[in-house]
Amino acid sequence: MAVLPSLATVADLAALLGRTFTTDQEQQAQALLDQASSVVRGYIRQDITQATTTDTFTMRRVDPVLHRCSGMVTLPQRPIVDVLNVSVDSAATSDWWQDGSDILVRGWTWDAPSAAHRPPQVTVTYTHGWDPVPGDIQAIVIQAANRVLVNPSQIRSEAVGGETVTYLIPSSGEALGVLLSKTEMRVLDRYRRTAGSMQVRSH
Structure with missing residues (x-):
């Protein structure tokens, strides 16, 4: 680190x-x-200091009707300046959008491998923090x-x-x-x- x-x-x-x-x-x-x-x-x-970080998070289930997506993660470092890349279980995806500190993934099937055995792992590269x-x-x-x-x-x-x-x-x-x-x-x-x-x- x-x-x-x-x-x-x-x-x-x-x-x-x-x-x-x-x-x-x-x-x-x-x-x-x-x-x-x-x-x-x-x-x-x-x-606090502005930097670009790549972190991996466990996707959590949400109400698909309420949130219009299959799952989401919340990015811990703030403020979020830019989200550069998102991947789910090592597969890059563009089927997502940002809502504040949340990354919402749209097209994911929870009963398909590997989600059938464990929650998907979402890797996000994002720029965060303040400058100055x-x-x-x-x-x-x-x-x-x-x-x-x-x-x-x-x-x-x-x-x-x-x-x-x-x-x-x-x-x-x-x-x-x-x-x-x-x-x-x-x-x-x-x-x-x-x-x-x-x-x-x-x-």
Whole structure:
């Protein structure tokens, strides 16, 4: 599986802080951005970055009258930019159409081999995700990385040069690190995938 890029860059983080990083600091910042990107992707259940993927799914039965097709699969990665190819049990087909995140296959007989023994396997090549990454997602990744960079010990306050510096810590007192706050989760909820077809394998 390909390694997904960070959802924000070291340059973005440096610009937020108004500073120039040393080589060691750049490596630390990149590691934090990678971690924060993974956390955000895990919460949203989306790759987010635009890419083209080939995945195989198990077709599910539908009401042929209501849906005007024999079966469908739901593509998990969103938004869907383009569907390039569809095949059923390794046989390419053009007898399908897209309805939102669903691929509906029209001419399939469920009592014919191999559907008589197991559900058909539908392989779809499609382009999905955002380019560029939405600004609110990018901002949350930068915030999460910045929390650790400026306050690695996750303390509430400390004395610096005779003055007390107070860091932004959630009212709950939890030390978030690169994890998400409840407010950040609420912002990300608009992108979150809550249901979809089970992925069988990726190519």
